[in-house]
Amino acid sequence: RVYSTLIKSLAGESKLQSAIDIGIKVIIDLGVKFPCPPPPKNALKEDMIKLKIKLEKTADAELLNYKEMIDTKIIAAMKFLQILLCATFYFGNQQYFPVLAIQMIRLTLRHGTCKESCVxxxxxxxxxxxxxECKASNRIGHLAVLLLEKFKAEEYLPVINIVYINGVHSRTMRLELGMEEALDAYKKGMQVGDIEFAMFNAYLYLMMSFISGQSLVELEMELDVFGKRMVEYKQMTASNMVLVIHCVVSNLITTKDCLSLIASQNEERESMLAHAIEANSYSFICHIYIFGGIEAYIFGKYELAADIALKRQEVEKKMSR
Structure with a gap:
């Protein structure tokens, strides 16, 4: 529990590499092999295809009746792998994300299912x-929900909501429903103590509120409330992501000089971008560019918006997921 708390704390404070190093050491000490450094992308893609074929053909009843994990060391390793998996999903170091997912599914197929298998x-x-792979993605996501329900693993609902319900299933979901799901997952996360993903669901709710055209004045108040709560709980990565949206909303309400997010002289935002670039935090860099492009476009700076979009595409090429 001490290591678990430490890893979550380090990840929430954007000290992900330290969290990963500690997590990998614990996992190896539990007797589970872990590839370090991560395998090349081609090898990971082959592994993903093999698992896709296996799971896509798995019937609901077969999965629900699959043997359950009983090895206490493997169960403990799965818990640590899950913590790292969730951390790398949003906090950065995406090269570890597919490695962790593949490792957990292999352990599931070898030793049986457990709560963490659904994640x-x-x-x-x-x-x-x-x-x-939309068809396979939806089928396999459905299996994850089945395990979530089987094990009554409500503590992982905030994660499943981010990764599958909003990451995959939302493409066919009404935006308003997605907002409700995110807000419910935020409340559930706070209730069960999953502060990290509770706050990311809050961020997701705020992002969708912006996209849906919510009143900017009302949205700014919600951004203030959730932003302060994130700082209070030391969830600085989520806080910074919300701050990016807050800057855009604030500019749309008050700025008359048509300054884009990227071109702005605001030192705090410039500092965030510089830090993200220095840390190779590709997902956060893309997040800044996305909202910078939106702001530039709204203010009629079309060439700047196009330039920002190109920069974002270049960053996305470097991402592992």
Missing amino acids: AIACLSFLLSGSG
């Missing part, structure tokens, strides 16, 4: 969705 399977669904 790993949901993450595979997300990865497949990003590769254009």
Whole structure:
């Protein structure tokens, strides 16, 4: 429990590499092999395809009746792998994300299912969705939900909501329903103590509120409330992501000079971008560019918006998921 708390704390404070190093050491001490450094992308893709074929053909009843994990060391390793998996999903170091998901599913197939299996399977669904495997992604995501329900693993609902329900299933879901799901997952996360993903669901809710055209004045108040709560709980990565949205909303309400997010002289935002670039935090860099492009476009700075979009595409090429 001490290591678990430490890893979560380090990840929440954007000290992900330290969290990963500690987590990998614990996992190896529990007798589970872990590839370090991560295998090349081609090898990971082959592993994902093999798991996709296996799970896609798995019937609901077969999965629900599959043997359950009983080895206490493997169960403990799965818990640590899940913590790292969730951390790498949002906090950065995406090269570890597919490695962790694959490792957890292999352990599940070898030793049996457990609560954490639903998270790993949901993450595979997300990865497949990003590769254009929509049918397989939805099928495998459905299996993740089945395990979530079987084990009554409500503590993982905030994660499943981010990774599968909003990461995959939301493409066919009304935006308003997605907002409700995110807000419910935030409340559930706070209730069960999953502060990290509770706050990311709050961020997701705020992002969708912006996209849906919510009153900017009302949205700014919600951004203030959730932003302060994230700082209070030391969830600085989520806080920074919300701050990016807050800056855009604030500019849309008050700025008359048509300054884009990226071109702005605001030192705090410039500092966030510089830090993200220095840390190779590709997902956060993309997040900044996305909202910077939106702001530039709204203010009629079309060339700047196009330039920002190109920069974002270059960063996305470096991402592992």
